[in-house]
Amino acid sequence: MYSEKEVTIYDIAKRLDLSATTVSRGLKDNPAISKKTKKRITDVAVEMGYRFNTFASNLRSKRTNTIGVIIPRMNSSFMSDVLAGMEKVANEANYNLIISQSLESADKEAVNIKTMFNNRVDGLMVSVAYNTNGVSQFEMLLQKGVPVLFFDRTLDHPMCPGIIIDNQKSGYLATRHLLDQGCKNIIHITGNQERNVYSERQKGYESALAEAGIELNKDQTFVTMLDEQAGIDCAEQILKMSPLPDGVFVDNDNCAANCMMKLMDSGIKIPEDIAFIGFNNDPISKIIRPALSTISYPGVEMGQIAARKLISHLNGQQNINSTNSIVLRSELIVRDSSLCNRL
Amino acid sequence: MYSEKEVTIYDIAKRLDLSATTVSRGLKDNPAISKKTKKRITDVAVEMGYRFNTFASNLRSKRTNTIGVIIPRMNSSFMSDVLAGMEKVANEANYNLIISQSLESADKEAVNIKTMFNNRVDGLMVSVAYNTNGVSQFEMLLQKGVPVLFFDRTLDHPMCPGIIIDNQKSGYLATRHLLDQGCKNIIHITGNQERNVYSERQKGYESALAEAGIELNKDQTFVTMLDEQAGIDCAEQILKMSPLPDGVFVDNDNCAANCMMKLMDSGIKIPEDIAFIGFNNDPISKIIRPALSTISYPGVEMGQIAARKLISHLNGQQNINSTNSIVLRSELIVRDSSLCNRL
DNA sequence: GTGAAAGCGCTAACAA
DNA sequence: TTGTTAGCGCTTTCAC
Numbered sequence: 001m002y003s004e005k006e007v008t009i010y011d012i013a014k015r016l017d018l019s020a021t022t023v024s025r026g027l028k029d030n031p032a033i034s035k036k037t038k039k040r041i042t043d044v045a046v047e048m049g050y051r052f053n054t055f056a057s058n059l060r061s062k063r064t065n066t067i068g069v070i071i072p073r074m075n076s077s078f079m080s081d082v083l084a085g086m087e088k089v090a091n092e093a094n095y096n097l098i099i100s101q102s103l104e105s106a107d108k109e110a111v112n113i114k115t116m117f118n119n120r121v122d123g124l125m126v127s128v129a130y131n132t133n134g135v136s137q138f139e140m141l142l143q144k145g146v147p148v149l150f151f152d153r154t155l156d157h158p159m160c161p162g163i164i165i166d167n168q169k170s171g172y173l174a175t176r177h178l179l180d181q182g183c184k185n186i187i188h189i190t191g192n193q194e195r196n197v198y199s200e201r202q203k204g205y206e207s208a209l210a211e212a213g214i215e216l217n218k219d220q221t222f223v224t225m226l227d228e229q230a231g232i233d234c235a236e237q238i239l240k241m242s243p244l245p246d247g248v249f250v251d252n253d254n255c256a257a258n259c260m261m262k263l264m265d266s267g268i269k270i271p272e273d274i275a276f277i278g279f280n281n282d283p284i285s286k287i288i289r290p291a292l293s294t295i296s297y298p299g300v301e302m303g304q305i306a307a308r309k310l311i312s313h314l315n316g317q318q319n320i321n322s323t324n325s326i327v328l329r330s331e332l333i334v335r336d337s338s339l340c341n342r343l
Numbered sequence: 344m345y346s347e348k349e350v351t352i353y354d355i356a357k358r359l360d361l362s363a364t365t366v367s368r369g370l371k372d373n374p375a376i377s378k379k380t381k382k383r384i385t386d387v388a389v390e391m392g393y394r395f396n397t398f399a400s401n402l403r404s405k406r407t408n409t410i411g412v413i414i415p416r417m418n419s420s421f422m423s424d425v426l427a428g429m430e431k432v433a434n435e436a437n438y439n440l441i442i443s444q445s446l447e448s449a450d451k452e453a454v455n456i457k458t459m460f461n462n463r464v465d466g467l468m469v470s471v472a473y474n475t476n477g478v479s480q481f482e483m484l485l486q487k488g489v490p491v492l493f494f495d496r497t498l499d500h501p502m503c504p505g506i507i508i509d510n511q512k513s514g515y516l517a518t519r520h521l522l523d524q525g526c527k528n529i530i531h532i533t534g535n536q537e538r539n540v541y542s543e544r545q546k547g548y549e550s551a552l553a554e555a556g557i558e559l560n561k562d563q564t565f566v567t568m569l570d571e572q573a574g575i576d577c578a579e580q581i582l583k584m585s586p587l588p589d590g591v592f593v594d595n596d597n598c599a600a601n602c603m604m605k606l607m608d609s610g611i612k613i614p615e616d617i618a619f620i621g622f623n624n625d626p627i628s629k630i631i632r633p634a635l636s637t638i639s640y641p642g643v644e645m646g647q648i649a650a651r652k653l654i655s656h657l658n659g660q661q662n663i664n665s666t667n668s669i670v671l672r673s674e675l676i677v678r679d680s681s682l683c684n685r686l
Numbered sequence: 687g688t689g690a691a692a693g694c695g696c697t698a699a700c701a702a
Numbered sequence: 703t704t705g706t707t708a709g710c711g712c713t714t715t716c717a718c
Contacts, residue, residue: 008695019705024697032703049486052461056695059398059710073423080418087444096458099442101430115439118395143392144349228626257630283571287600287631351711362689367713375687399711402694 007050015044027052058120067310068116068124069099070109072153076254077282078299079127082151085303086125093311095122102129104225110137117141123310127152130192130225135160147313147320151306153195154325161323163306165330167197170295171204173332174249174277177293179212182342183247183275186214189222189234189259190251198223201251201279226251231258238274239266246274246342253278253285253294260288260337271340281333290336298328350393358387370395401463410653411459411467412442413452415496419597420625421642422470425494428646429468436654438465445472447568453480460484466653470495473535473568478503490656490663494649496538497668504666506649508673510540513638514547516675517592517620520636522555525685526590526618529557532565532577532602533594541566544594544622569594574601581617582609589617589685596621596628596637603631603680614683624676633679641671 009023016023018037026033026041033041044050058064067090071079083099090097098121102109109129116124117140124141126148135157138148142159154162171188178186188205191198206216222237224230231254238245238259250256256278260270270276270290278285278294285292305326313320352366359366361380369376369384376384387393401407410433414422426442433440441464445452452472459467460483467484469491478500481491485502497505514531521529531548534541549559565580567573574597581588581602593599599621603613613619613633621628621637628635648669656663 006695010695020695021697021706022704024695025704028697034703037703049483051483051487053402053463053695054461055398055402055463056710057697059396059402059712060695060697062710074417074426075420075423077418080416083417083444084446101426103427118397120396120398140392140394144394254626261630261632283597284627284630287604287627289604289632349711353711363711364690364713365688367711368688371713377687380687396711399694400713402696403711403713405694 006053007045007048008053009050012041012044012048012050015048016040062120064096064120064122065094066096066098066119066121067307068119068121069097070102070112070116070124070126071099072102072104072127072129074099074101076280077284078152078280078297081299082127082303082306085300085305086307087303089304089307089311093307093315095311095314102132104130106130106132113137113141117144117146121146122314123147123149125149125151125306125310128155128195130195133194147310149306149310149320151302153197155196159321161309161320162196162325163302163309163328164196164325165297165302165328167200168204168207170279170330170332171201171249172208173204174201174279174293174295175205175208176211177332177334177338178247178249178275178277179208179214180343181247181271181275181338181340183340184214185220185243185245186247186249187220187222187234187238187245188249188251189224189226189230189255191223191226193223198251205249220245224255226255228254228258231255231260232262235259235262235266238263239268244268244274246340247276247338248274249277251279253280253282253292256292256294257284257288260292271337275340276337278337285333285335288337293335293338294333296331296333298330302328349396350388350391351396352393354391355384355387355393358391359383405463407439407463407465408437409439409441409462409464410650411462411464412440413445413455413459413467413469414442415445415447415470415472417442417444419623421623421640424642425470425646425649428643428648429650430646432647432650432654436650436658438650438654438657445475447473449473449475456480456484460487460489464489465657466490466492468492468494468649468653471498471538472496473538476537490653492649492653492663494645496540498539502664504652504663505539505668506645506652506671507539507668508640508645508671510543511547511550513622513673513675514544514592515551516547517544517622517636517638518548518551519554520675520677520681521590521592521618521620522551522557523686524590524614524618524681524683526683527557528563528586528588529590529592530563530565530577530581530588531592531594532567532569532573532598534566534569536566541594548592563588567598569598571597571601574598574603575605578602578605578609581606582611587611587617589683590619590681591617592620594622596623596625596635599635599637600627600631603635614680618683619680621680628676628678631680636678636681637676639674639676641673645671
């Protein structure tokens with residue numbers, strides 16, 4: 001496939017009557033090499049069309065300066081914030097990022113982990129798929145001393161810290177806010193209860209109800225994929241309920257938005273008939289009318305902290321196992337979709 | 344950093360009293376190796392915790408089975424569709440994807456190209472950054488016979504085909520639709536006119552106006568970043584105009600949505616006072632009220648076709664230079680935001 | 687169906 | 703400040 005033979009440091013060395021080592025050092029900006037020699041080397045390298053061979057380098061040095069990231073999907077505002085945060089920190093520390101999507105499939109995630117493993121990532125940051133089960137797929141990495149860190153959707157593992165928000169408190173705050181508005185019959189649209197983020201929010205929902213002396217009704221918790229279709233499907237279910245709920249707490253803004261629209265299209269008034277609150281503070285929550293109340297989620301910060309934590313471990317500055325989890329601040333954001341004031 | 348010594352095919356070979364060659368073949372499922380030997384090899388590999396060394400393999404074989412993708416950002420619904428399409432095709436053909444973001448910066452893009460180059464991608468697919476200038480940064484790849492293909496935001500290069508939609512026609516259709524609704528004073532909110540996608544849409548806008556006998560007013564073309572802030576800024580500019588425009592065509596749905604909301608918050612009625620049409624058919628266009636008219640953009644298909652094209656070149660099935668560009672179908676989608684019928 | 691030998695391009699360790 | 707030597711782990715080539 002290649003039209004010309006590759007130029008190596010040996011070719012440059014021969015041309016300049018130097019050793020390959022010197023050329024290697026010169027290209028790496030090693031302080032042991034004189035300015036003059038460096039310039040000669042880089043000039044000839046450019047002239048000869050030399051390109052650095054990452055594979056040979058990695059093979060020899062056994063370091064890749066690459067960090068793997070596995071996420072469910074990149075097409076959410078939250079995730080791209082996280083990635084932006086990680087990228088910035090990694091870049092400044094001279095690490096590359098390999099990003100891959102599990103597309104919410106545990107199988108695909110396992111394949112991605114294996115690929116990362118074979119590509120010898122120095123460390124791995126993961127937000128697990130919807131249906132991921134157990135932590136065994138990470139053992140091969142940990143056994144080789146490759147640190148694994150979870151963020152957002154975490155798993156419990158003694159070796160792997162998690163960067164999270166207080167999901168239970170957030171679920172409590174959201175539910176409590178609806179209760180404060182006078183809602184008495186509140187639906188929680190959530191995700192797989194195996195995922196910490198969703199089960200914690202459910203706990204928060206339950207504790208707020210309990211505190212208000214409202215009995216928990218399991219039929220009022222909808223476990224879904226939290227995508228657009230789920231929002232529409234839930235709306236249809238809600239329309240069949242009697243009595244109608246007077247409040248809905250959805251663990252995802254996009255899902256909430258679709259649910260809301262479907263209900264409004266069917267003549268339901270929001271917030272008068274049903275109050276709504278979402279989660280994540282996605283841009284859509286500001287655009288939709290009524291504007292969607294939600295819980296803020298510090299994506300950029302989460303990405304930065306995760307990357308910083310991992311890199312400081314890789315550089316030997318701070319062992320990653322010294323922390324179990326880091327909890328970031330999240331906040332209730334009240335907008336029109338929940339302001340019904342029925343009291 | 345690694346706790347144990349790495350297991351190599353030699354270790355497996357020694358243990359099984361075979362040669363490294365045989366082990367390599369066994370792991371690769373080479374037909375020359377007997378079923379029984381294969382099983383012994385894979386079993387011992389697992390037992391010993393062997394992991395395939397991609398670097399050594401790539402170094403030796405001079406192939407990476409990796410395709411690079413450089414895009415402005417991943418956080419749009421359109422781009423994640425494209426990536427999903429590429430990923431599927433690449434996966435099936437046994438290629439890996441390395442994805443990186445230019446974040447709309449030509450400098451970062453150039454760095455990414457270089458990284459891809461050093462990582463010896465077999466081919467590269469690019470949608471260029473907002474301010475990319477010229478094509479020289481791709482020459483190093485082309486000189487080494489690494490094929491480069493553009494999609495969406497393309498550059499003109501005799502060696503690099505582009506996968507696009509008919510942006511001019513789409514711009515024409517959008518503008519024409521507003522004219523058909525009786526708009527006579529139409530703003531076009533677009534991006535850098537160096538980018539084909541935006542200049543072509545501007546051409547379409549201009550030709551529709553010309554056809555309707557409306558004189559072009561350069562003040563009615565806003566060149567912006569097309570992001571959320573741009574939408575808000577444009578709304579503020581529009582509010583200062585006298586007379587107010589009666590139609591707005593925005594080259595991006597998200598930008599359009601933010602512009603629309605800002606105008607509505609200021610008391611403008613849509614579509615009665617100002618009709619709106621966006622571009623891309625993002626999910627937000629369906630959620631916003633009034634629902635946003637737009638131009639559909641076949642992201643998944645674009646990704647699949649781009650990947651298929653590149654891979655068939657890499658496999659020697661069809662030379663990539665035989666095509667200059669592939670134009671996909673896009674369509675006008677009429678929703679409430681443009682239905683003002685002033686005629 | 688299996689093996690021996692060579693070398694991909696780089697850098698670590700040691701030497702000068 | 704620069705050089706020598708060796709070897710990272712794999713696959714290719716040729717041989718049987």
